[in-house]
Amino acid sequence: MRTMYFTEAIxxxxxxxxxxxxxxxxxxEDVPLLRRxxxxxxxxNRVMGAPISESxxxxxxxxxxxxxxxxxxxxxxxxFLSVAMDALLNHAAKLESFxxxxxxxxxxxxxxxxxxxxxxxxxxxxxxGWLAHIPGLTVIVPSTPADAGGLMLxxxxxxxxxxxxEQKLLSETWLEFLASGGRDTVQYDVPAEGARGPVPKKxxxxxxxxxxxxxxxxxxxxxxxxxGVHRALxxxxxxxxxxxxxxxxxxxxxxxxxxxxxxxxxxxxxxLLVVDEDYEGFGLSGELAAIVLEAGIQIxxxxxxxxxxxxxxxxxxxxxxxxxxxxxxxxxxxx
Amino acid sequence: MPPDLWSLYxxxxxxxxFEEAITQLWKDGLISGEMHLGTGEEAIVAGIVSQLREGDAxxxxxxxxxxxxxxxxxxxxxxxxxxxxxxxxxxxxGGHMHLFSRDYLAASSGIVGAAGPAAAGFAxxxxxxxxxxxxxxxxxxxxxxxxxxxxxMNLASVWNLPVLFVCKDDxxxxxxxxxxxxxxxLDERARGLGLPYIEVNGLDVGKVWEAVQQxxxxxxxxxxxxxIHAQCVHLEGHFxxxxxxxxxxxxxxxxxxxxxxxxxxxxxxSGTSLRDRLAGLRVIISALLTTLRDPRRYSTNDPVMLARAxxxxxxxxxxxxxxxxEQEIAxxxxxxxxxxxx
Numbered sequence: 001m002r003t004m005y006f007t008e009a010i011x012x013x014x015x016x017x018x019x020x021x022x023x024x025x026x027x028x029e030d031v032p033l034l035r036r037x038x039x040x041x042x043x044x045n046r047v048m049g050a051p052i053s054e055s056x057x058x059x060x061x062x063x064x065x066x067x068x069x070x071x072x073x074x075x076x077x078x079x080f081l082s083v084a085m086d087a088l089l090n091h092a093a094k095l096e097s098f099x100x101x102x103x104x105x106x107x108x109x110x111x112x113x114x115x116x117x118x119x120x121x122x123x124x125x126x127x128x129g130w131l132a133h134i135p136g137l138t139v140i141v142p143s144t145p146a147d148a149g150g151l152m153l154x155x156x157x158x159x160x161x162x163x164x165x166e167q168k169l170l171s172e173t174w175l176e177f178l179a180s181g182g183r184d185t186v187q188y189d190v191p192a193e194g195a196r197g198p199v200p201k202k203x204x205x206x207x208x209x210x211x212x213x214x215x216x217x218x219x220x221x222x223x224x225x226x227x228g229v230h231r232a233l234x235x236x237x238x239x240x241x242x243x244x245x246x247x248x249x250x251x252x253x254x255x256x257x258x259x260x261x262x263x264x265x266x267x268x269x270x271x272l273l274v275v276d277e278d279y280e281g282f283g284l285s286g287e288l289a290a291i292v293l294e295a296g297i298q299i300x301x302x303x304x305x306x307x308x309x310x311x312x313x314x315x316x317x318x319x320x321x322x323x324x325x326x327x328x329x330x331x332x333x334x335x
Numbered sequence: 336m337p338p339d340l341w342s343l344y345x346x347x348x349x350x351x352x353f354e355e356a357i358t359q360l361w362k363d364g365l366i367s368g369e370m371h372l373g374t375g376e377e378a379i380v381a382g383i384v385s386q387l388r389e390g391d392a393x394x395x396x397x398x399x400x401x402x403x404x405x406x407x408x409x410x411x412x413x414x415x416x417x418x419x420x421x422x423x424x425x426x427x428x429g430g431h432m433h434l435f436s437r438d439y440l441a442a443s444s445g446i447v448g449a450a451g452p453a454a455a456g457f458a459x460x461x462x463x464x465x466x467x468x469x470x471x472x473x474x475x476x477x478x479x480x481x482x483x484x485x486x487x488m489n490l491a492s493v494w495n496l497p498v499l500f501v502c503k504d505d506x507x508x509x510x511x512x513x514x515x516x517x518x519x520x521l522d523e524r525a526r527g528l529g530l531p532y533i534e535v536n537g538l539d540v541g542k543v544w545e546a547v548q549q550x551x552x553x554x555x556x557x558x559x560x561x562x563i564h565a566q567c568v569h570l571e572g573h574f575x576x577x578x579x580x581x582x583x584x585x586x587x588x589x590x591x592x593x594x595x596x597x598x599x600x601x602x603x604x605s606g607t608s609l610r611d612r613l614a615g616l617r618v619i620i621s622a623l624l625t626t627l628r629d630p631r632r633y634s635t636n637d638p639v640m641l642a643r644a645x646x647x648x649x650x651x652x653x654x655x656x657x658x659x660x661e662q663e664i665a666x667x668x669x670x671x672x673x674x675x676x677x
Contacts, residue, residue, distance in 0.1 A: 008596075019605035032618050033510040033578070036593075037600040041609025043645055051480035051516035052508055083446065083483070118367035118419070120430035122445045141465045178369055181576015182589070185364030312430025313419030333544055 001198045004145045008281060010052030010164075012035060013203040015080075017156045017297035018042055021070060024156060025059060028074030028110075034177075035074070041111040054084035058109070062092045062161070065107035070156060078112045078113040078127050078165060085159065092161035093136030093253075104160045113229060113320055114167040116278055117179035117188050121309040124317075128225070129276075129283030131163050132255035136161040138208060140255040141225040143170070145197045145251055157205055167226045167277075170194045179210035189318075191230030211258035217247030220331055221266050223288060228322055232275045235327035246331060247271075254284060262288065263295045271300045271334055275322045280305035302334045338544035343385060344642045345656060347377040349538060350401040351639045353410055353663040355415060357400070357620075361575045370431055373401035373612040375631075376483055376503045378638035379411045381405055382543025383471060383501060383563075390468035392440035392457035392559060394450040397432040398503075399443035402473060406439050410664070414671035432501050448481025451500070455487045458496035458560075469497040469554045474668040477508030485528070491560040492529040498560040499551060500530065505569045510579055510622060525562035537565030538638045541645075568636040596640055 004012060015038055017123045027048040033041050038252060039047040050057040054075060063072040075081055081088070092105045115124030132139045137138045140155055140162060141147035150167070155162040168174040169190055180186050215236055222232035229250040236246040249265050251258065266272045272292060274285040285303040293298055310315055319326075354372045361370045373380060374400065382404040387393070395402055404410055408424065416423030417431050425435055432445035433445070444451055454472030461468045478484050479502060491498040502521060506513050525532040531553075535546040543565060550561040572580040582589045601612055634640040646653050 015600075015603070015606075029508075030510045031621060032615075036619050037596050039615040039618060040597055041600040041603050041606040041615070043607040043615045045611065046607070047615065049516060052477050053480045053482065055482050056480075077549055080446065083481070093674050118430070120433050120445070121428075122370070122433055171599050177578060179367065181369075181574070182578075182581050183362065183364060183576065185362065186367045187364075188367070309428075311428040312416075312425075312433070313421075313427035315419070316427065319466075 003196060004149070004199045006145045006148055006194065009145035009149040009199050010152050010166065010294050011077040012199070013037065013152040014156070015041060016203050017153055020048065021156070023068065023070040024072060025069060026072045026074065027061070029076050031074055034173075043102050044146045054080055055086065059091065061107045062105045065105040065161075066095065066103060067145065067258060070106055070108070070109055071095060072156075075109065075111040077123055077132065078111040079123055081109070081111060081114050081123050081127070084202065088137060088161065088163075089134055093134045093262065096136060102179050106159050106161070107135045108155050108162045108164055109144070110164045110166065112168045112171060112174045113165045114169055115310050115317060116227070117175065118167040118312065118317060119178065120312040124310045125143060126165075126278035126306070128163075128165055128254045128285075129278045132284070136160065139165070140208065140252070141165045141167070141254055142252060143226050143229040143250050146199045147206055147212070149199055149203050151201050151252065153287045154165050154205035154208050158208060159262065165226070168264055169227050172196075175269040191227060191234075194227065194230045207251070209253045209256040211261040212250045212252055213247065213261070214246040214250050215246070217245040217269065219245045219269060220271040220273055221247045222250055222275055222327065222331075223249045223251060223266075223267045225254060226277065226278050228275040231322055231324050232327060234324040235331065238324060238328055239331060242332070244331060244335060257287070257291065259291050259295070261295060263292060266292050266299055267297045270298070272301040273301075273327070273330055274305070275304040275327055276303065277321055278306060280307045294309060302330045304330050332335040338541045339604035340541060340642060340645055342658070343381050343540045343544060344571050344646055345660065346381040346405045346658065347639050347642055348660050349403050349664065350377050350380070350469075352595065352660060353667070354400060356664055357414070358571070358575060360383065360417065366431065366589060368430070370575045371397045371573065372569075372571050372575065373398040375505065375636075376417065376537065377401055378540035378642065379501065379503050379537040379565045379567060380473070382540050383499070383547050385544065386547060387471070388468065388677040390440070390461070390465040392454070392461065392468070392469060392470040393442075394442060394453035394472045395434070395443040396447070396450050396474050396478070397443070397445045398473075399434045400431065403434055403436060403439070403441055406441060408436050408439060408441070410667040411671045419671060431549075444486045448474060448478040450478070450561050451484035451487035454498045454500070455494075455496055458498045459494070461497055467555050469551065471499045471501060473501050473503065475508070476502055476504040476506065476513050476517070476521065480517060480523065485524070488525065488530060488560070488562070489528045490570055495500045495559040497557070497559070499547070499554055500525075500560060500562045500563065502564045504564060504566050507569070507573065509573045512622070512625065521564050525564075526530060530562065531561050533563050534564045536609050537567040538636060538641055540638060540642050567574045567638070568630045570637065574626055579622060582623060593611060600665065
């Protein structure tokens with residue numbers, strides 16, 4: 001077993017795949033510097049910088065994928081996808097359906113997301129619910145280095161468009177590049193087990209659409225992704241002191257959702273609490289409730305999500321994003 | 336009418352000292368995320384903002400502090416906003432890239448290129464509601480490759496909107512040399528869309544003021560948009576803690592963490608040919624070398640120092656002015672750090 005940081009693991013899995021498949025090319029804003037380790041290993045023909053022209057290079061990536069390449073397109077932040085949404089919404093996501101299943105676009109969009117470091121509401125969004133809302137897109141949100149690398153490999157194998165989201169709070173390089181900037185005077189509430197952890201010697205794909213039960217519990221099931229999983233685990237730990245046994249389910253993939261595991265686990269406890277750093281309304285948290293109800297499972301339900309535009313002030317931000325304290329309070333109320 | 340260098344220098348120095356104070360807050364960890372400064376582009380901002388009137392609007396990018404300060408927004412409110420306080424300009428909810436002043440019709444955005452459409456919209460409203468007023472869009476040359484900016488230049492052109500498009504060109508799109516990702520010339524792009532194009536030395540506040548004066552008059556009189564292209568040097572790079580500058584300024588501290596993984600990748604068994612790998616390495620080394628030939632080191636690239644040099648003959652007046660600005664900023668700082676007043 002090796003140990004890796006979160007982004008290190010993603011890049012390592014990506015390198016393994018690039019060494020085996022010459023169709024994989026990387027491009028995006030500042031990619032030569034951000035992915036410098038891949039640049040010096042695979043050369044400037046496969047690791048390229050792009051102008052700040054998201055709609056052009058993302059749209060081009062979709063068509064390049066249609067024509068046989070396996071582009072990995074990197075955006076500075078998922079928030080900036082708004083500028084280029086057409087390529088995903090109207091093209092990548094629709095191709096398989098429009099072509100009667102005869103053509104797909106295996107493009108991988110990689111983007112950092114999420115908050116917790118004081119960058120304000122235009123640079124800290126999660127937006128996975130917004131993306132998963134569109135039929136035809138696969139949306140992945142890993143929570144550990146091992147999953148991140150394994151899911152990256154699976155995403156590169158996948159035959160359609162994939163959005164691979166990398167939470168900045170888990171990423172050693174993004175947090176350094178965008179937040180601390182080399183300072184030791186700032187602190188962020190980084191979940192240690194998500195930021196660094198054991199990874200396999202050789203990467204194997206972690207299947208897309210398979211949730212993972214991180215903690216078994218009898219009284220309630222906490223369901224989340226990414227950083228939220230670690231907040232839920234922290235809350236579950238604290239809840240044992242109150243005599244409450246909380247399980248934690250890590251979805252790992254937002255779309256497609258692992259409905260089977262979700263329903264199984266929730267049916268056992270009869271209580272579902274969704275922890276979602278994305279916006280509360282019309283998103284993942286409501287979707288999970290709908291799935292469980294559609295399956296005919298009677299549950300008590302609550303959610304801890306982001307309800308408003310994320311405020312800049314760190315103190316306000318900490319209250320706005322799901323945290324262990326809010327989760328504990330919601331659990332107690334539900335019981 | 337010639338530009339009043341004294342008042343322009345006042346605006347520039349105020350902004351510089353203000354942002355130096357902000358730098359300290361950032362270093363002390365009181366600003367926890369990104370912080371983009373406008374240090375190095377003060378001449379461009381001062382030369383333009385000093386000519387704005389009541390009712391003129393500003394669409395700003397992520398370097399929004401200097402234009403707001405020079406326009407007259409209370410520095411204490413800006414500082415409190417950056418500190419995330421409830422008594423800040425935007426109640427601590429916007430932050431440094433998202434500063435807004437409804438009173439001054441000034442809106443910022445951290446989305447590259449977003450100043451273009453915003454200025455077009457402000458200008459459209461001006462035509463109906465505030466005839467004779469204009470809208471200014473501030474953006475960098477990196478934004479010139481963003482579709483929405485090019486589209487809004489065309490829109491302003493065909494709708495004959497009163498917009499001054501201001502491209503502050505420091506030749507770097509974050510860590511990428513703009514020349515590597517920009518085809519053709521900005522001159523031809525602007526003219527191709529029907530906008531008059533003016534190139535000006537963005538380090539020289541007097542020249543900016545003069546170049547812009549006539550353009551603004553034309554825009555006010557309903558003759559449509561103009562494009563200003565001004566060169567500058569961002570003294571702190573893209574943002575505070577900018578990685579390329581950190582590596583060149585503190586190589587012994589920063590290089591080990593970078594060189595280790597880089598060497599391992601370069602020597603990794605699987606991968607491309609040695610030739611391609613070295614070509615990749617050259618891309619990185621070239622970015623570092625360009626940063627090393629740091630134009631920031633020369634005071635001739637600092638617009639504040641340049642303006643100061645022109646005023647130096649009257650040293651008594653100069654030092655009186657500088658003392659009073661220093662006191663003003665120090666007062667704003669201590670007031671901002673003081674007790675919350677909501």
